[in-house]
Amino acid sequence: MDGYCVSCRKKLFGGRKVSHVLNFDPPKENNYREYQHLTKKLSISGVQLKYSLILDGTVLKLTESAGQYILKPVPNADHILNKDQAPENEHLTMQIAAQLFGMDTADNALIFFKDGSPAYLTRRFDIKPTGGKYLQEDMAQASGRTRQGQGENFKYDGTYEEVGALITRYAAAPVPALEAFFKQVLFNYIFSNDDAHLKNFSFIESPMGDNILSSAYDLMCTELHTPGGVETALGLYKGDTDNEFYAREGRYGQVHFRELAKRMGIQPVRANRIIATLLAEKSAVHQMVEKSFLSAAAKQQYLSYYDSKVRLLGTNERLIADQFRKSTFPPDVMVRVFFYRGKQPIVGKIIHTLADDPASVTNNHFAFVEEVNLKEYNQTGDASLVTVIDADTVVEVREVG
Structure with missing residues (x-):
């Protein structure tokens, strides 16, 4: 990791070039009193210790008041598995939410202590630009x-x-x-x-x-x-x-x-x-x-x-519809439908019969005609040839070439 990108620096630090490495070590037995002194009111969420930081110029420092950031080191609870993965787990999940799904998330980053161990850093969103806090x-x-x-x-x-x-x-x-x-x-x-x-x-x-x-x-x-x-x-x-x-x-x-x-x-x-x-x-x-x-x-x-x-x-x-880049449902293509729990896939076409039925839409059902019955269905419209599929049980719909 070479440092924070321009966009990340802008969101987290107002554009300042802040290092992705802190100039102090994580809380350990030999420095715990220092942490305790600087952060008298440690916040504990479950087993996760949180520390308050302030940005002084381009340097992040521990503080006991007027904190602008929250720092979460690796948890120290013995019953937690994969403890060293916790900071990146939270950072990754927050980034997925924001980048892929457009969710409004607290600004955050992965940061490292002087000894190389990771921590999760997030900017407090309750702090006003002019100081003070939003309720x-x-x-x-x-x-x-x-x-x-x-x-x-x-x-x-x-x-x-x-x-x-x-x-x-x-x-x-x-x-x-x-x-x-x-x-x-x-x-x-x-x-x-x-x-x-x-x-x-x-x-x-x-x-x-x-x-x-x-x-x-x-x-x-x-x-x-x-x-x-x-x-x-x-x-x-x-x-x-x-x-x-x-x-x-x-x-x-x-x-x-x-x-x-x-x-x-x-x-x-x-x-x-x-x-x-x-x-x-x-x-x-x-x-x-x-x-x-x-x-x-x-x-x-x-x-x-x-x-x-x-x-x-x-x-x-x-x-x-989105998968096949169609503005309306159903797509006019031959598909193979795969089901949850290994039920045999079926090949055919999704048809419009239930697409305008409110109850079917509400219950996530759609109409399907299997390939072997398509010719007869197109000629006769025989409803007995239609299969009603519960989309809750469908894991994939794949176009048949």
């Missing part, structure tokens, strides 16, 4: 949940639907805020972040004084460090496990996220667009992971978790 309130505070009132696990008490209700009630522009929140929730699921709790979503005061949803923060693949746990920090909505898909798979599928969007008041066409967007960049995600600073083993694990979720979530009309 910020996380969703635990907004919902009135506290450690005293709800116990130690207060930030895990609730559902994402309830957070959506808070956004509807308090955000100055609730519609775009709800869509941004829904996108974050689905992104966290796809990238196996099981720690997106109430304190990891916030309202913040805008420069105009409005109450808006803050930039996304703390995005990472937690499965890389604490595998085998729950897949989401909060439930999606009450009763989210009471359906056929969950009974079969024991996990959330696309049907759950469509239902969450519906309950939050997001229009189906918008929800389907967001779902399609987050499922559409498989090749680009793989490329970013392969080019990252993760170890070879961590890259393999990261992509394994990601690929598993993408397969589980299936496809939809918008994603298929």
